[in-house]
Amino acid sequence: MSQKIQLALSQMQAGQTGTVIQILGGRGLIRRLDALGIRPGKKVTKTSSTLFHGPVTLRTNQTQVAIGFGMANRILVEIDTST
Amino acid sequence: MKILLMGNPNVGKSVIFSRLTGTRTIASNYPGTTVEFIKGSLKLGQEQAEIIDVPGTYTLEPTSKAEEVAAEMLNEGDLIINVVDATNLERNLNLTLQLLGRQAPVIIALNMWDDTHHRGINIDTVKLEELLGVPVIPTVGVTGQGIRELVRRLPEAATPQATYASSNERWAKIGDIVSQVQSLSHRHHTWRDVLEDLSNHPAGGAVFAVLVLAATFFVIRFIGEGIINYVGDPLFNWLWTPLLMKLSLALGSGGFWHDILIGKLINGEIDYLQSFGLLSTGIYIPLAVVLPYIVAFYFVLGILEDVGYLPRLAVLMDTLLHRLGLHGYAIIPTILGFGCNVPAVMATRILESRRERFIAATLISIGIPCAALQAMIIGLVGQQGMQYVAIVYGSLFASWIIIGLILNRAVKGFSPELIMEIPPYRFPPWRIVGEKLWLRVFSFIKEALPIVLGTVLVVNILYMLGVFDFIANIAFPILTVLLGLPKETVVALSIGFLRKDVAVGMLAPLALTAKQLVISTTVLAMVFPCMATFVILARELGARDTLKATGIMIAAALIVGGLQNLIL
Numbered sequence: 001m002s003q004k005i006q007l008a009l010s011q012m013q014a015g016q017t018g019t020v021i022q023i024l025g026g027r028g029l030i031r032r033l034d035a036l037g038i039r040p041g042k043k044v045t046k047t048s049s050t051l052f053h054g055p056v057t058l059r060t061n062q063t064q065v066a067i068g069f070g071m072a073n074r075i076l077v078e079i080d081t082s083t
Numbered sequence: 084m085k086i087l088l089m090g091n092p093n094v095g096k097s098v099i100f101s102r103l104t105g106t107r108t109i110a111s112n113y114p115g116t117t118v119e120f121i122k123g124s125l126k127l128g129q130e131q132a133e134i135i136d137v138p139g140t141y142t143l144e145p146t147s148k149a150e151e152v153a154a155e156m157l158n159e160g161d162l163i164i165n166v167v168d169a170t171n172l173e174r175n176l177n178l179t180l181q182l183l184g185r186q187a188p189v190i191i192a193l194n195m196w197d198d199t200h201h202r203g204i205n206i207d208t209v210k211l212e213e214l215l216g217v218p219v220i221p222t223v224g225v226t227g228q229g230i231r232e233l234v235r236r237l238p239e240a241a242t243p244q245a246t247y248a249s250s251n252e253r254w255a256k257i258g259d260i261v262s263q264v265q266s267l268s269h270r271h272h273t274w275r276d277v278l279e280d281l282s283n284h285p286a287g288g289a290v291f292a293v294l295v296l297a298a299t300f301f302v303i304r305f306i307g308e309g310i311i312n313y314v315g316d317p318l319f320n321w322l323w324t325p326l327l328m329k330l331s332l333a334l335g336s337g338g339f340w341h342d343i344l345i346g347k348l349i350n351g352e353i354d355y356l357q358s359f360g361l362l363s364t365g366i367y368i369p370l371a372v373v374l375p376y377i378v379a380f381y382f383v384l385g386i387l388e389d390v391g392y393l394p395r396l397a398v399l400m401d402t403l404l405h406r407l408g409l410h411g412y413a414i415i416p417t418i419l420g421f422g423c424n425v426p427a428v429m430a431t432r433i434l435e436s437r438r439e440r441f442i443a444a445t446l447i448s449i450g451i452p453c454a455a456l457q458a459m460i461i462g463l464v465g466q467q468g469m470q471y472v473a474i475v476y477g478s479l480f481a482s483w484i485i486i487g488l489i490l491n492r493a494v495k496g497f498s499p500e501l502i503m504e505i506p507p508y509r510f511p512p513w514r515i516v517g518e519k520l521w522l523r524v525f526s527f528i529k530e531a532l533p534i535v536l537g538t539v540l541v542v543n544i545l546y547m548l549g550v551f552d553f554i555a556n557i558a559f560p561i562l563t564v565l566l567g568l569p570k571e572t573v574v575a576l577s578i579g580f581l582r583k584d585v586a587v588g589m590l591a592p593l594a595l596t597a598k599q600l601v602i603s604t605t606v607l608a609m610v611f612p613c614m615a616t617f618v619i620l621a622r623e624l625g626a627r628d629t630l631k632a633t634g635i636m637i638a639a640a641l642i643v644g645g646l647q648n649l650i651l
Contacts, residue, residue: 050398
């Protein structure tokens with residue numbers, strides 16, 4: 001059975017993979033994430049988070065990117081938990 | 084003809100640049116090594132072409148100062164060599180497609196080609212060439228593979244003039260290209276993945292960082308002391324001292340030239356820290372005390388840079404640095420500052436906002452002692468016991484944090500969030516580590532040695548003219564009342580503006596107590612940057628902000644020195 005959950009990138013567990021569905025931010029943020037290859041439709045894997053709401057690292061294709069917690073909060077991701 | 088080397092950050096432009104031009108440049112494994120464009124030349128048949136290493140950029144719509152430089156440079160180029168990271172085709176092609184829409188012809192160097200094999204990436208370069216409409220040459224900058232081919236095919240560079248209405252359309256095109264030329268096969272779990280997992284783990288990463296920094300400190304100390312004890316000191320004591328003693332006799336053991344060249348004899352002998360002549364202290368400080376630590380520091384830094392550890396440290400330090408009004412990436416200029424504050428202040432360009440650059444540059448000038456100063460502090464204060472050295476470092480670190488906390492509140496604006504690419508771990512290419520070390524050590528010898536000699540000369544002349552007595556009498560109240568230092572130390576403190584290592588050397592003959600040494604070296608480290616750093620600060624921050632920063636430094640130094648005087 002397929003079950004899809006939407007959550008912010010910051011709420012994902014390390015190791016989980018999801019698809020970016022929306023970036024809640026201004027043009028500047030969208031453009032900078034876009035330059036690094038993070039945009040709606042992309043599959044991203046969260047690789048780690050740091051303590052005290054520090055940056056979140058994620059992987060898209062072959063790139064590993066670190067972004068601030070606040071930004072990670074504004075990236076909506078859909079996770080497919082079908083088994 | 085002007086040829087621009089352009090590409091995403093950390094794809095190896097600087098390595099290819101040195102391959103093409105034979106010019107040595109600093110290349111490291113983190114985005115933003117090159118913050119200023121660097122020029123070189125290449126002979127193309129009869130013609131001499133100018134090659135420019137442009138700072139890396141992800142897009143032609145700039146988001147940082149370094150990227151602005153890149154976008155501006157684009158208008159001047161006659162030909163563009165677009166360096167593309169073969170292991171990261173999709174993201175790199177975003178810039179490529181933007182470049183293909185411009186006037187200048189483009190040729191692509193598909194770099195890090197060797198890395199694609201062990202990462203299980205297969206790229207059909209013929210097909211890629213066909214789809215893009217420009218030549219694509221696989222290269223390995225580090226070994227030089229493909230560079231000759233790249234030069235041979237430069238004339239084939241083409242201008243497809245393909246433009247896309249929106250970024251979505253461009254990404255769609257990229258997706259289409261990548262799916263046609265690239266196939267992925269299974270890859271093995273390697274040592275890099277293990278290391279990556281460990282240093283990414285929230286708690287494990289912190290432990291790992293502490294281990295790395297502790298190891299760094301011990302290795303630097305080990306190499307530095309090793310060179311001093313087994314190379315520098317023996318050479319000076321066995322070869323140089325006898326020569327100087329002969330010269331001293333020939334000059335009649337005194338007089339004007341003797342004082343300038345050899346300095347004062349202490350108990351009939353040359354004392355390299357106290358004599359203060361050009362040929363004694365003037366070359367002993369830079370070559371026998373400072374140089375060993377410069378070599379040790381830059382050797383270890385080069386390895387850390389090329390392995391790719393620094394960006395991980397940036398992620399880890401981000402939360403702390405945000406409290407100081409910076410973000411994690413500021414750790415890179417800060418670490419460079421432990422070598423020399425000049426490149427450190429220049430490297431603050433990788434930070435996005437003016438506010439961050441101001442805070443980072445000010446904090447580096449105040450709290451980060453350069454290798455030359457550190458070598459002298461360890462040499463002189465360390466004689467009294469390492470606990471005193473620890474007090475100096477502790478005071479500097481505490482000031483760095485506290486002033487950062489204050490600046491974060493006092494300076495208007497907010498610090499943007501961290502957003503950066505983390506490069507993969509790489510095995511350090513020894514040739515690059517070696518070349519970089521040589522380049523940095525050579526530039527220390529070339530730039531610092533003349534200033535040190537000049538400073539020693541100036542010191543001698545000012546002494547003879549009695550200028551120092553005059554200054555000492557004016558500054559007397561501040562020094563004795565506030566800092567508890569004898570009035571002669573003002574001479575050393577003011578010489579700190581020229582060279583801080585020489586300034587610490589000037590403290591040696593004053594017979595200061597351990598407490599006075601701690602206070603004077605701490606104040607010396609904080610109070611104002613050396614001349615070279617000052618010039619760069621003025622260039623990077625502008626006159627007004629440099630004055631502001633200097634005011635903060637002087638105030639902070641007097642407060643911290645005064646506190647030390649009360650507490651110790």
